[in-house]
Amino acid sequence: MLFHVRMDVQLPPHMPAAQADELKKTERELAHSLQRSGKWRHLWRVAGQYANVSVFDVGDVEELHALLTSLPLFPYMQIQVMPLCRHPSSVRDGDA
Amino acid sequence: MLFHVRMDVQLPPHMPAAQADELKKTERELAHSLQRSGKWRHLWRVAGQYANVSVFDVGDVEELHALLTSLPLFPYMQIQVMPLCRHPSSVRDGDA
Amino acid sequence: MLFHVRMDVQLPPHMPAAQADELKKTERELAHSLQRSGKWRHLWRVAGQYANVSVFDVGDVEELHALLTSLPLFPYMQIQVMPLCRHPSSVRDGDA
Amino acid sequence: MLFHVRMDVQLPPHMPAAQADELKKTERELAHSLQRSGKWRHLWRVAGQYANVSVFDVGDVEELHALLTSLPLFPYMQIQVMPLCRHPSSVRDGDA
Amino acid sequence: MLFHVRMDVQLPPHMPAAQADELKKTERELAHSLQRSGKWRHLWRVAGQYANVSVFDVGDVEELHALLTSLPLFPYMQIQVMPLCRHPSSVRDGDA
Amino acid sequence: MLFHVRMDVQLPPHMPAAQADELKKTERELAHSLQRSGKWRHLWRVAGQYANVSVFDVGDVEELHALLTSLPLFPYMQIQVMPLCRHPSSVRDGDA
Amino acid sequence: MLFHVRMDVQLPPHMPAAQADELKKTERELAHSLQRSGKWRHLWRVAGQYANVSVFDVGDVEELHALLTSLPLFPYMQIQVMPLCRHPSSVRDGDA
Amino acid sequence: MLFHVRMDVQLPPHMPAAQADELKKTERELAHSLQRSGKWRHLWRVAGQYANVSVFDVGDVEELHALLTSLPLFPYMQIQVMPLCRHPSSVRDGDA
Amino acid sequence: MLFHVRMDVQLPPHMPAAQADELKKTERELAHSLQRSGKWRHLWRVAGQYANVSVFDVGDVEELHALLTSLPLFPYMQIQVMPLCRHPSSVRDGDA
Amino acid sequence: MLFHVRMDVQLPPHMPAAQADELKKTERELAHSLQRSGKWRHLWRVAGQYANVSVFDVGDVEELHALLTSLPLFPYMQIQVMPLCRHPSSVRDGDA
Numbered sequence: 001m002l003f004h005v006r007m008d009v010q011l012p013p014h015m016p017a018a019q020a021d022e023l024k025k026t027e028r029e030l031a032h033s034l035q036r037s038g039k040w041r042h043l044w045r046v047a048g049q050y051a052n053v054s055v056f057d058v059g060d061v062e063e064l065h066a067l068l069t070s071l072p073l074f075p076y077m078q079i080q081v082m083p084l085c086r087h088p089s090s091v092r093d094g095d096a
Numbered sequence: 097m098l099f100h101v102r103m104d105v106q107l108p109p110h111m112p113a114a115q116a117d118e119l120k121k122t123e124r125e126l127a128h129s130l131q132r133s134g135k136w137r138h139l140w141r142v143a144g145q146y147a148n149v150s151v152f153d154v155g156d157v158e159e160l161h162a163l164l165t166s167l168p169l170f171p172y173m174q175i176q177v178m179p180l181c182r183h184p185s186s187v188r189d190g191d192a
Numbered sequence: 193m194l195f196h197v198r199m200d201v202q203l204p205p206h207m208p209a210a211q212a213d214e215l216k217k218t219e220r221e222l223a224h225s226l227q228r229s230g231k232w233r234h235l236w237r238v239a240g241q242y243a244n245v246s247v248f249d250v251g252d253v254e255e256l257h258a259l260l261t262s263l264p265l266f267p268y269m270q271i272q273v274m275p276l277c278r279h280p281s282s283v284r285d286g287d288a
Numbered sequence: 289m290l291f292h293v294r295m296d297v298q299l300p301p302h303m304p305a306a307q308a309d310e311l312k313k314t315e316r317e318l319a320h321s322l323q324r325s326g327k328w329r330h331l332w333r334v335a336g337q338y339a340n341v342s343v344f345d346v347g348d349v350e351e352l353h354a355l356l357t358s359l360p361l362f363p364y365m366q367i368q369v370m371p372l373c374r375h376p377s378s379v380r381d382g383d384a
Numbered sequence: 385m386l387f388h389v390r391m392d393v394q395l396p397p398h399m400p401a402a403q404a405d406e407l408k409k410t411e412r413e414l415a416h417s418l419q420r421s422g423k424w425r426h427l428w429r430v431a432g433q434y435a436n437v438s439v440f441d442v443g444d445v446e447e448l449h450a451l452l453t454s455l456p457l458f459p460y461m462q463i464q465v466m467p468l469c470r471h472p473s474s475v476r477d478g479d480a
Numbered sequence: 481m482l483f484h485v486r487m488d489v490q491l492p493p494h495m496p497a498a499q500a501d502e503l504k505k506t507e508r509e510l511a512h513s514l515q516r517s518g519k520w521r522h523l524w525r526v527a528g529q530y531a532n533v534s535v536f537d538v539g540d541v542e543e544l545h546a547l548l549t550s551l552p553l554f555p556y557m558q559i560q561v562m563p564l565c566r567h568p569s570s571v572r573d574g575d576a
Numbered sequence: 577m578l579f580h581v582r583m584d585v586q587l588p589p590h591m592p593a594a595q596a597d598e599l600k601k602t603e604r605e606l607a608h609s610l611q612r613s614g615k616w617r618h619l620w621r622v623a624g625q626y627a628n629v630s631v632f633d634v635g636d637v638e639e640l641h642a643l644l645t646s647l648p649l650f651p652y653m654q655i656q657v658m659p660l661c662r663h664p665s666s667v668r669d670g671d672a
Numbered sequence: 673m674l675f676h677v678r679m680d681v682q683l684p685p686h687m688p689a690a691q692a693d694e695l696k697k698t699e700r701e702l703a704h705s706l707q708r709s710g711k712w713r714h715l716w717r718v719a720g721q722y723a724n725v726s727v728f729d730v731g732d733v734e735e736l737h738a739l740l741t742s743l744p745l746f747p748y749m750q751i752q753v754m755p756l757c758r759h760p761s762s763v764r765d766g767d768a
Numbered sequence: 769m770l771f772h773v774r775m776d777v778q779l780p781p782h783m784p785a786a787q788a789d790e791l792k793k794t795e796r797e798l799a800h801s802l803q804r805s806g807k808w809r810h811l812w813r814v815a816g817q818y819a820n821v822s823v824f825d826v827g828d829v830e831e832l833h834a835l836l837t838s839l840p841l842f843p844y845m846q847i848q849v850m851p852l853c854r855h856p857s858s859v860r861d862g863d864a
Numbered sequence: 865m866l867f868h869v870r871m872d873v874q875l876p877p878h879m880p881a882a883q884a885d886e887l888k889k890t891e892r893e894l895a896h897s898l899q900r901s902g903k904w905r906h907l908w909r910v911a912g913q914y915a916n917v918s919v920f921d922v923g924d925v926e927e928l929h930a931l932l933t934s935l936p937l938f939p940y941m942q943i944q945v946m947p948l949c950r951h952p953s954s955v956r957d958g959d960a
Binding site: 237 | 292332
Binding site for chain 1: 876928929933944945
């Protein structure tokens, strides 16, 4: 089941650089793992912004919420979720 | 080059059904062709809305504009374009 | 799987009363049937507005979209969908 | 009498973890008690957000306000209240 | 129970003057009756706009909705409802 | 002359409780006095929010501004002012 | 008493030119008269828009509302009213 | 050349009173001087808000920007600029 | 003097094609002439939209307003004007 | 390829002046260099605001994102990107 997710990150201005780096490193490793598992199907950077647009492929909404709240940057993100479904004009197997 | 495009369709309430059907049929055929060519890389329906979220892969902005304005439903759509780039945490070749 | 759906209805000002009545009658019958099947789990009127707030319980997003677009009033509604999941503080079996 | 309530929580970034945990624990206990009493009729998590959508069943607006302002997280929440009434197409006794 | 209601009226540009006059006359008579009964407690014009701000005093939300939808101008109004309660600093009996 | 005023209060998260209590106490006393003088004609709490909706009856705009800026909580409030006038359908002497 | 008023005009697309011209001519004559009387103290065009920003000097809100609703273009305008008062740093007699 | 300017002031909550007073004093003196020179043609307080609406009469946009950024409160203001021109229905010499 | 102008065009759905073509042809000729005169300094299409972003270089606001309202498509455009000035970091003569 | 970029700067209120000056100096030097290379094609100040409107001419979206995130003020800016293309009515070579 597919969900369109937009995440806007805003770290507190006074967070020490070491803490920010550690957060980003752990975030990246989890992102890698979730992409390889196929759960985090697409991940793009929004040009000019500390934000991404993603597509998740999960078994249900509970799994989506568990994944998103497990992200180390979750407390510093604004997240918008939009459920997607197959478009009747789509011919691409990978978008089902 | 990747662009995130959201299209919201609103046909005039008094458009004859035959005209609407013809528009949608031509739109679908063009969507098929653009997807097969790889230009219209992703196409999803937004759940509960007469709207789609798409990702286009084009050579430049001119080509994107030409494709979007060639859609038969273009005069009846609100379109929002957002340039995307590869995310540093992406491990998926298909998202570059 | 639960989805929070808000529907705002706006019939065209010139729709003949007989057509509007027929639409509403068919809508009501389908709403009854979907509620009895358990798919349309909750349905409330928003006070002072021609709008409802609903909770749907469906197998996946495709089913939700199929149900919403099958509603006779669908062409005349603005629909907003928000995926829900069980709240960690919930003690109510019926909200899972 | 039914009220649709959306609560968005935002704890101050510098709140000590122990204080946050204590707040959440007390909040959860009160939520349990209010749900068991039937006052807090529904409670769902909004997917991907530190927010909930709830339905309260109270005797009047005064009682609703007293319940909401008694929540330990009240000072850290944005709250939107929307009065609901029975939908003419509803067939579900529990939504009256 | 008190509800703050704002109504913005917009008559269709092509409504015949006689029909508009008849609607407004019936609306005014009902407004008079509801004010005299105490249900429509306050009614003010918003300066410079075809809009009013009102306070209704009703037994419950169902009654409020029934009153609002019984207004002849209801199909031509945007309505916003906001539940009110007694302010702890209020000393005015009439505002309870 | 009547003005509809909405005040949303937000105290800084780190304000000491004693200072907040003192502010609220002085605010309440001034609110009492202004209500008794007839200047602050109505005062209601917005359900679920640290906000009020009020109606002021003042000699002119200057007086309104002087009253609002004299409130101890003024530096911590977002204030929206909307001039009101008698509604042609009003039958209530107290709303003139 | 001073009020800042912004008026955005939108004539229906199908209004005959003669009717529009007549409306504008009557509007202009009334505008002249109200300016000469001192009631319509300032009147500026917003660059690039069919809109104006005005300052009215009236005895009370009732008079302001009566003036605005007497304008021939009133049914075709969106109007926003904002009460003004003398600025403590103002040194200009004409702005009191 | 005329520009409509709205300035909303928000001083940081922890600014020492002496610093705030000094800022406001210098601001007032500059405002006096600019009004006397005719550059700051109108200056009104927005009722109930720490905000003003002003009209500047400057030689060009560069001069406007230089004046606004020279204000001591500039770092603490949200500023909106709207170019004005003479209204065809204006009869007031002072508004040209 | 430079002004940033965004124009969004929306032709009425029922305008005959011949009338639309004639309007666009006259608009294009005027755009050519204004560009050649240097008044319309920049003109870009917003990708995916029937809209443009422009920069005008005019003697004053009056001239800007006269140019914009002389455009044949003016009655069908939403226009937003934003005054620009030279950026202190600009090294480009053509942007002064 | 052209992109319209708007940048709104907001430095943290407590940033030491020396740090702010250093940031601005480095930003200016980079801005100079990018303008001279032709990548940062236009740069204007928005009147009355700590903001700029720019046009970038880059090879692709990746290059645009790399340039924007390399700006020393990037962590303190809100950035909006809008892809542009040649307007069919443009006669100016420099806008292609």
